[in-house]
Amino acid sequence: MTGADRQRLRQVRAAILGNRPDNSMSSALYPLYVAVIAAGTYGIPASQQLFRSLDKRWVAEHVGTPAGAVVAVTLAASLLTLVLLVGRFHGPVVPPLPYLEMVVTSPIPRKVTLARHWWLSLGGASIGGLLAGAVCGAGLAIAGVAEPIVLFPATLSGALFGVLVAEIWLQGQLHGQFQAPMLASRRGSSVLSRRRNALARLDITGLRRQAASNVTIGGAALAGDIRTIRLDAARPTTHARHVRLRPSSPLVVIARRDLLGLRRAPGSALYGLVFAALGSAGLMLSLQSPRTPTMAPLVSLVIAHLGFGAWCEGLRLHADNSGTSRLLGLPYRDTALAHLAVPVSAWTLTTLVVGAGLWLTGLVDPASLVWALGTGALLAGTHLMAAFRGLPPAGVFGPHAGVPAMIFWYAKPLLATLVVGTATAAWAARSASPWNAFSWLLILTCGVVAWGLGLVGKRDRRS
């Protein structure tokens, strides 16, 4: 970057600001201020409460072992993979569209015009990591799980992990663009030179696409329209176009449609399989001992909910289509139920395979397997709720409601999974026979499914 470039960019910023004062620094510092307050007020109490709720002996038995290290590394690698994928759709360098059209397309070097946005993202990620590390460290120290000195390595590790997240995020953005990274080959191909030229390698088409998507998703988020966010973030399907849907009876063809949809989105199918396998395994294992922390079934259910959801795209697309001209010869509700056939079958099959493996190795008993199979019905009900919940009611946008009300409204299906699943699983793990708790799981699942069907009926009447 030359002095002339910096001078030109200063002039551009002055032209953009006009007579208004430059308050970009305070705009950047305000979220930091809010994050520090939130970390202190909510983060540390929640963290120490979480560590207090864990059985210290159980933690000691698992955390210090190689298996614990493998779990930690796997979690970190999964998070970084997720960040890489997110970067393909929404990277760390996404200036507003007018800035892109008028400044980034100018002859000023791209690494100059985009530097400010990159440093903001890098700063945000590293400070976010630092705060997360500090919250975890403080929680461990206050709960007495570790010595207070743990605060320093935890904070430092968090900050370094934040920097790594920002770098991976940028690499994700680079991989998501259409143009080949030609500048890298021109200026050397070492990792260091590629890293140095990362901003210069961002092409205008990819930046425009992400900026436009930013506007759409931002507007949809303000309006609570999660459907628009999902459809905007999804990549268009292009796989397996030569595979054709085979004609079948009305209900079977809906299930075949969903199978074909998963074949054309192999990432979703695989993600669903891995998460469903992990979730069902975690759930079955958590039922084996009364000493298992309540967190274990809770985390397992979150993972299972996500895995089952990856198989429910057909159901969500059916819900998305309400209000348009109907061309299918099946009633709306029957179509919705038919869309559950594939995810429920996939869950059942996955659970049977995982459960059989765990049973043969003596880690779980058959009752746990039956339990995990029953949880499939609960997941079907909560995903019916999720797909057909529609837009949030006007009250959620009221002056007395705010963001927590909207989050609660959206999280209701997940909360239903967690409340019903965790409460009954904790009861089953702590009682001599799990069957009373299992009966309640089935009864509550019926209620959840009825709730979901009620929402289907409501969308049917409105469309």
Place this chain on the structure above:
Amino acid sequence: MLGRRGTTAPAEPPVSEPAKHVLRALGAGKKIDEAVLLLPTDVDVGEGECVVLRGPNGSGKTTLLRILAGTVPPSEGEATLDGSPIDERDDLTRTAIAALIGAPATYRDLTLVDHLVLIESTWGNVGEPADDRANEILELLEIDHLAERFPHELSSGQQQLFHLSMVLVRPSSILILDEPEQRLDTDKRDLLTRILLDRKADGSSMLIACHDPAMTEALADTVVDILLA
């Protein structure tokens, strides 16, 4: 006939023996609070008849089509199919009426031919006939070369032809179409006119909102002018 390309044999008419139905709006109007979407209007669509609605933008043509497709109830007057109130949730209504009012539901992970097979199958047409019908309709609309494309890979005119194919492939005796000519070039408008004339000759009734004078001239038995509210 019907603008098919090449020398292959002409397609069979999509619907051979449509059931006979009478669609009627009697003083049907729509008001939401103080906003008048449609002034009270009379429309009568008899067996094998084509009624074309005309009128300026905002006069309520689409609202009237929605009322007669049973997706919106009138706030005054009545809309009936064979003398009974029209409701899209009623199986008999859905069986009789195929409507294209706005973009229909599509699945982003299905190709064009998959959509048609899905629709055919849900109407009980299974096995090879469903495949054949899907291919016939695509050929009829001259979009058979797009059979394995996904909806997001189509131009706006191709999208319109695809949406028309989804309505034409399903069995029905009454077609309700809202500006079917939109985004189509002159050749495709002529092609569509010929297809609709064939459907009419086979006994289908039609209610169409249309701004194309040539299509209106060719298709309409009756023209209803909707007044601006």
